[in-house]
Amino acid sequence: MTNPEWLKPGMYGALLGAVFVGVVGFSWGGWMTGGSANKLASEMARDQVIAALVPICHDMSRTDNQRLAKLATIQAATSYKRRDAVMDAGWATMPGSDSPNRDLAKACIEGLNLDAS
Incomplete structure (x- = not known):
């Protein structure tokens, strides 16, 4: 299956955004396990x-x-x-x-x- 070329930057952005939200949430957001x-x-x-x-x-x-x-x-x-x-x-x-x-x-x-x- 081939993905459209415009989908690749969106996937990278979503992945980096998820990591950023997780780091910020656990560091400053008061989240805990x-x-x-x-x-x-x-x-x-x-x-x-x-x-x-x-x-x-x-x-x-x-x-x-x-x-x-x-x-x-x-x-x-x-x-x-x-x-x-x-x-x-x-x-x-x-x-x-x-x-x-x-x-x-x-x-x-x-x-x-x-x-x-």
Whole structure:
């Protein structure tokens, strides 16, 4: 089958246009693949769950009988060990869970008033 001579530049233009639209769409247009969208959604969901659990962590710290001693231990710990200190205090272990949550412990530290304890 022979194609008309005028069809060849049109085919090249359509092919280059499709490539250009794809590059621009994924680079600046905000397009993403399904895998990237799922990863983004999972991260957002995890962050929202942690944010919802932070008040429980703070309430557990306020009602703890040994609050002052545990806060002193957390405050005395170096900045990168404070998360472990909150986990050891038991404030990052949610009711019904057997182990503490590292992300929750990190978020809980930010709300604890360590300077005014």
